[in-house]
Amino acid sequence: MPAFTIALKDLRLLLRDPRSAVILLLMPLVLILVLGLSLGDAFGRKADDQLQISVVVEDAGLPAKVVAREPIREKPAGAILGSASYAAPMSRLHPPTKRWVDVMLDDLKDTGNIKIEIIPSRAEAEQLVKRGKRSAVIVFEPEFSEKIDRCSFVGAEFRPDPISPLDRYGVVTDRIGVTVIENPYQPLGGSVVKQVTQVSLMRVIVPWMIGGAFDLIGKPLFMAKMEKFIPGFSFLPADMRASVGLGIRKGIAAFFGNYDFTALTWYGLTKDAPPDVKTGNAAEFAPPPTGLGRGAKKYQILVPSYTVTFAFFLVLTVGWLFVAERRHGTMVRLRAAPITRGQILLGKLLPCFAVSALQGFALLLFGKLIFGMSFGAEPWLIVPVVLSTSFAAVGLAMFVAGLARTETQVAVYGTLLVLVLAGLSGSMMPRELMPEWMRSISYITPHAWALDAYEQLLHPDSPAVDTATVATSCGVLSAFGLGFSILAWWWMELE
Numbered sequence: 001m002p003a004f005t006i007a008l009k010d011l012r013l014l015l016r017d018p019r020s021a022v023i024l025l026l027m028p029l030v031l032i033l034v035l036g037l038s039l040g041d042a043f044g045r046k047a048d049d050q051l052q053i054s055v056v057v058e059d060a061g062l063p064a065k066v067v068a069r070e071p072i073r074e075k076p077a078g079a080i081l082g083s084a085s086y087a088a089p090m091s092r093l094h095p096p097t098k099r100w101v102d103v104m105l106d107d108l109k110d111t112g113n114i115k116i117e118i119i120p121s122r123a124e125a126e127q128l129v130k131r132g133k134r135s136a137v138i139v140f141e142p143e144f145s146e147k148i149d150r151c152s153f154v155g156a157e158f159r160p161d162p163i164s165p166l167d168r169y170g171v172v173t174d175r176i177g178v179t180v181i182e183n184p185y186q187p188l189g190g191s192v193v194k195q196v197t198q199v200s201l202m203r204v205i206v207p208w209m210i211g212g213a214f215d216l217i218g219k220p221l222f223m224a225k226m227e228k229f230i231p232g233f234s235f236l237p238a239d240m241r242a243s244v245g246l247g248i249r250k251g252i253a254a255f256f257g258n259y260d261f262t263a264l265t266w267y268g269l270t271k272d273a274p275p276d277v278k279t280g281n282a283a284e285f286a287p288p289p290t291g292l293g294r295g296a297k298k299y300q301i302l303v304p305s306y307t308v309t310f311a312f313f314l315v316l317t318v319g320w321l322f323v324a325e326r327r328h329g330t331m332v333r334l335r336a337a338p339i340t341r342g343q344i345l346l347g348k349l350l351p352c353f354a355v356s357a358l359q360g361f362a363l364l365l366f367g368k369l370i371f372g373m374s375f376g377a378e379p380w381l382i383v384p385v386v387l388s389t390s391f392a393a394v395g396l397a398m399f400v401a402g403l404a405r406t407e408t409q410v411a412v413y414g415t416l417l418v419l420v421l422a423g424l425s426g427s428m429m430p431r432e433l434m435p436e437w438m439r440s441i442s443y444i445t446p447h448a449w450a451l452d453a454y455e456q457l458l459h460p461d462s463p464a465v466d467t468a469t470v471a472t473s474c475g476v477l478s479a480f481g482l483g484f485s486i487l488a489w490w491w492m493e494l495e
């Protein structure tokens with residue numbers, strides 16, 4: 001059949017031209033590699049995945065003497081408040097049965113819905129920050145629980161060795177055993193981490209301090225303090241003073257009726273329902289991949305995006321092929337032979353389609369082998385997507401080849417068209433970063449439909465594939481290819 005003879009001849013020309021190999025295979029691989037190394041590990045993450053708090057947990061928990069607290073002792077007769085002869089009692093408040101750092105991390109991941117990354121050691125955290133992998137890491141030091149337990153609004157006369165952790169900026173982390181390792185070259189990211197941590201620390205510490213202070217109201221130490229401010233209070237019988245203390249406690253609780261000062265948690269303080277437990281928001285640190293960044297999420301975006309983009313660079317190759325045919329006069333000879341116009345176009349289309357499909361499969365395979373990208377739950381569906389994308393690209397290439405008459409025109413028309421379509425479609429950047437109206441416009445390009453299909457197929461965490469979306473995308477791509485081919489048949493001048 002004449003069409004296959006022409007196709008075989010053009011296929012030899014395409015494979016023999018070193019420019020084709022550079023454009024179709026080497027160039028996209030190099031570009032994907034360079035972009036992957038330049039963009040870093042944050043590229044390709046969803047927005048809710050990017051806000052994470054990296055922590056190092058060194059907290060040793062509460063000392064045994066704090067966990068097994070002695071009951072409050074009454075003030076002996078004649079003892080002076082705060083003197084060496086009378087040590088201030090502990091509060092009757094019970095500390096949590098787990099470390100305070102666990103309370104803190106629960107607040108972050110449950111209340112704030114923050115991703116928690118637990119780094120195994122301070123040394124590794126320092127290296128991550130130094131290399132720019134993390135903007136800041138929060139270190140909870142061994143004495144964190146012990147210092148949180150000592151945080152108090154009251155002085156040493158009521159609590160032994162109390163810590164006042166608050167100032168005008170919030171929580172003074174140095175006072176409670178929290179160290180922030182920061183990267184000075186990423187101040188914005190570090191500020192976000194510190195502010196999120198500050199909010200959570202306030203939610204954890206302030207209810208504990210309020211509860212500790214409120215628990216003292218009405219107690220003998222508190223009532224002894226009142227003797228200095230209420231004339232004649234010391235002459236009241238002990239049982240009446242106890243009743244007055246209890247009344248003060250109940251009165252304060254009733255006055256601040258919207259709050260529960262004994263709750264010790266933020267949601268309890270505000271009389272609200274506790275947050276849902278989100279166990280999936282905390283994970284151990286996973287060492288970053290070595291070498292070229294195998295398995296990184298960014299390549300799940302870069303590889304299909306530039307596979308689609310470079311499929312349409314076939315416009316340049318096909319255009320140069322047609323220009324060479326006209327310059328050498330072989331196109332005129334073909335028209336003089338007993339071959340129809342459709343057979344000539346089919347003979348030109350088939351080898352270009354084969355090269356385009358080979359390019360698509362090769363780039364995806366290289367993405368799997370070199371960059372460790374996932375092929376998703378239904379890898380066999382990649383085949384129709386690659387073939388329909390190649391058909392659309394070849395159809396467009398044939399149409400542009402019919403318009404261009406010289407190598408310069410091929411370079412100008414082809415490059416401009418390829419870059420504009422890639423920019424409109426979202427091939428050059430994640431489509432989720434584009435405004436809504438731009439995403440709607442992108443569907444005038446075949447690229448956008450191909451990217452939709454690849455997004456469904458190559459998602460590493462998706463348990464199932466939306467086959468309807470993939471089928472629709474393949475159908476639209478085939479329609480693009482058919483439409484461009486008809487325009488090429490109608491427009492192309494073979495003489």
